[in-house]
Structures are given as structure tokens and as C-alpha cells.
Amino acid sequence: MPASHPAPTISTLHLYPVKALRGLNQISLTLHPWGPEGDRRWMVVEPDGTFLTQRTLPAMACLTATPTHNGLELSTAGATPCTVPIPEPETPSQPVRVWKDTVPAQDAGAEAAQWLSQHLGRPCKLVFMPTPAENRVRLIDAQPTPVSFADGYPLLVATEASLSDLNEKLAEPVPMARFRPNIVVAGTLPWAEDSWKIIRAGTAILRISAPCSRCTVTTTDQETGAIPNRKEPLATLAQFHRTPKGIMFAQNAVVVQPGTLKVGDSVDILETGVSNLLPA
Structure with missing residues (x-):
């Protein structure tokens, strides 16, 4: 009889409190319709409100945002941390831009702006999304869907097997952190996720919507902000x-059904279909 494959399980979970800053490993995540609790509710923007990411500022990978009971602590090696409280409810909103979306957000204050500007080497400020259920609603699969400051979708799901397959083709393997997922699944075949349609993870049910188009952030070391090879892993993946x-x-x-996920939870593949990597 053929050897059976282990059942898919959640191997790691990741949270990104501030868009484009260093990710945090988590033991569990609580999923809302707009994404994981605490995920990308904050964003660094230029003075005119345009979002900033590692695409143009790889040094953002060196900054850590750690949630506190009433806000964030910003930190980086060798520097005094900066405590950032959640803006008061009466703080006025201002328009900020994420790709083509204009979103209302609250300014997180002068101290955070000064700290970030110093460590990123350019004028910028920190903003907060107060009500993610309504601040940014995007049309995804013809359904109005709330999204945080994430690029375009509430969640990103990756598999260990696909990364292993990619790394076998690379001269220098890369870690999963380069791809900045929220949920990493073990116990699958490589690229099995391309044909998933509906999955249950923990007590949540998710609909797989579209493959994630990758950019130069995948070339950036998420520990140091350095770019060891400007071509990889994109050049190999493109093949x-x-x-x-x-x-x-x-x-x-x-998120079809909100719920809680924990590392080690089983992942049930409820519906599959044709691979969404087939040419459009």
C-alpha cells in the first residue's frame, strides 16, 4: 500500500502589527472578517499619507512593533524603544493611501513620527485604523470584504512543502519569513495549496481567493534588512x-467563518478545484 501523508496542520502563525515592519511569531491567532486580531492595524506613511513598505525601505524589516495592552512599543537594536498609545476615539481621521485605496486613519502622534523618521532616514508618521470592519471594504470575489492595511486580502496562507520545493532549486535557501504569511501549513504536498478552495483551520473557515503575486520584498533579509541577492528567490520562482x-x-x-487558530491545529481541506496557477 502507498505510504500515507501526514494530515495537514498549522506549523507557524505570524502577525504584522505595523504594515511592513518585522513580523511576530504567534502561538495563536483570532480571525475576524478583516483578518487576524491586531494584524496591520497600523501603517507607516509619508507626510502626504502615502504608505511606505520594504519595497522602497528595506530597513523597515529591522523595526519591531510589539503590541501592548493599550498600543504598541516600537523598538530596534541599540535604540531606546518608543511607546505608542492607541489614538483617542475623538482623534480626527485623515485620508491615507494603500495602493489604489484611500482609507481613513488616525495619526499616532509626534513621538512615533519622530522615532520612525529617525530610524528610517526620511520624514514619515504612524497611523492607526480604528474600525477595520468598515474603514476599508474591498470587493473580493464579488463580495464586499473588510481588509486592514494589508496589501489586498485579509490573510496569506503558505505551506512548508512549497517552500522546501523552491529551496531545492535555489543555490541559497530562503526562510519563510521572506514571504510574510499569516498561516503556515505543514503536512502537504508541494503546491497543494494552489488547488484549495475552502479550508478549515482551527475553528475558522477560510476561502482561498487568489495566488499571491510576489515582489522585491522576498529578496530582503527580514532580520537585517539587507538584500543578499537582488534576483532571488524571484528569478527561480518565475521559472x-x-x-x-x-x-x-x-x-x-x-475569512468565511471567524474563529481561533493555534499552532498544531489540524487543517481540513473542505473543497478543492483546478489549480489557480493555470494561465489566465
């Missing part, structure tokens, strides 16, 4: 895992 819409790794997902 075998792309569509006309881009070079793909991991799957964007939306």
Missing part, C-alpha cells in the same frame, strides 16, 4: 510558478 499576473507564492484568503 515554474507564475501566471500572466505575476510570480506567485502562497495563497490569499478571506
